[in-house]
Amino acid sequence: MREDDMNNRPESDEEIAARERQRARMWSRKTLWSLLFWIACALLLVLAFNFNVPQRLGAKLGLPEALVIWFPMILLVVVWIIFMIYRVRFAPTPGAMRPGVQRRLVDDITRRQRWLIAVFIPLTLILALNQRAPHGPGDWYGPSIFVGYMLLAALMLVLGPGFLNRRYRAANADEMSRALRGRATGIGYVVAMAALSALYLAHLFAPQAQGLAILLAMSATFIVPALYYIIADWRAGHDG
Amino acid sequence: MAERRLGNRLKELRTQRGLTQTDLAALVGVSRKTVNTVENSVFVPSTLLALALAKTLNATVEELFFIIDGED
Numbered sequence: 001m002r003e004d005d006m007n008n009r010p011e012s013d014e015e016i017a018a019r020e021r022q023r024a025r026m027w028s029r030k031t032l033w034s035l036l037f038w039i040a041c042a043l044l045l046v047l048a049f050n051f052n053v054p055q056r057l058g059a060k061l062g063l064p065e066a067l068v069i070w071f072p073m074i075l076l077v078v079v080w081i082i083f084m085i086y087r088v089r090f091a092p093t094p095g096a097m098r099p100g101v102q103r104r105l106v107d108d109i110t111r112r113q114r115w116l117i118a119v120f121i122p123l124t125l126i127l128a129l130n131q132r133a134p135h136g137p138g139d140w141y142g143p144s145i146f147v148g149y150m151l152l153a154a155l156m157l158v159l160g161p162g163f164l165n166r167r168y169r170a171a172n173a174d175e176m177s178r179a180l181r182g183r184a185t186g187i188g189y190v191v192a193m194a195a196l197s198a199l200y201l202a203h204l205f206a207p208q209a210q211g212l213a214i215l216l217a218m219s220a221t222f223i224v225p226a227l228y229y230i231i232a233d234w235r236a237g238h239d240g
Numbered sequence: 241m242a243e244r245r246l247g248n249r250l251k252e253l254r255t256q257r258g259l260t261q262t263d264l265a266a267l268v269g270v271s272r273k274t275v276n277t278v279e280n281s282v283f284v285p286s287t288l289l290a291l292a293l294a295k296t297l298n299a300t301v302e303e304l305f306f307i308i309d310g311e312d
Binding site for chain 2 (some may be wrong): 179233
């Protein structure tokens with residue numbers, strides 16, 4: 001029980017906002033650590049497959065190869081589910097959705113949103129470059145993930161990061177952020193038109209480069225307006 | 241046609257009331273960067289925001305904002 005509860009004094013909006021900020025910082029640290037964990041796991045899996053570890057292990061333990069291959073993946077999914085359950089334990093602070101609290105958190109949330117968009121830029125490049133390898137007819141999941149990701153990235157730039165989250169609503173409705181997103185969307189439209197024109201030219205004069213051109217065009221349509229948004233948002237807080 | 245700009249006395253009225261940009265932003269429910277850009281005449285606020293700013297600072301919209309007529 002909190003001291004304020006014991007004193008029967010209702011917590012002020014400022015106190016709740018301070019606790020929400022602290023909670024957000026804690027989750028930023030935890031997210032960074034979990035990201036490092038996933039990268040380490042992915043690297044270990046790649047190494048294991050490169051050195052045929054699952055096959056060797058399967059032969060040694062007398063287990064089917066498929067089971068040995070799928071076991072680490074299932075283990076990772078289980079770890080992820082445990083992490084999500086652990087996360088649910090940290091429910092939002094009571095009163096966090098009060099308008100007075102939400103108003104005080106707008107600056108913190110917009111700063112976090114800027115970082116979120118910044119993370120999406122290298123991620124877009126990594127995913128786009130990963131799509132360069134030729135895909136067979138049955139290899140649908142990689143391109144599907146890329147297409148889904150690009151649509152999500154575009155929605156994030158147009159509607160604001162975390163557009164489905166009620167806690168981000170006040171920040172996404174902020175007048176300056178909305179104006180900047182509007183300008184970024186306009187820039188995105190120009191880039192999209194330039195990219196389509198370049199694709200048309202590639203189709204006519206360099207059809208062999210069409211695959212790469214499509215990937216670059218899609219990436220540029222997100223990256224250029226995203227960069228504009230990040231720089232303009234940062235400048236809006238610092239000028240004057 | 242002469243170019244018109246929106247001038248304001250936001251900084252003046254805000255400091256008179258002992259408020260920081262962050263305080264004013266929290267009271268109005270916008271980000272500090274919105275207040276900052278309005279103050280520096282970089283961003284023209286909507287009617288809704290102009291009214292909210294004026295109400296928070298206990299002033300009229302005309303006291304807070306004015307038109308600067310540019311030269312032809």
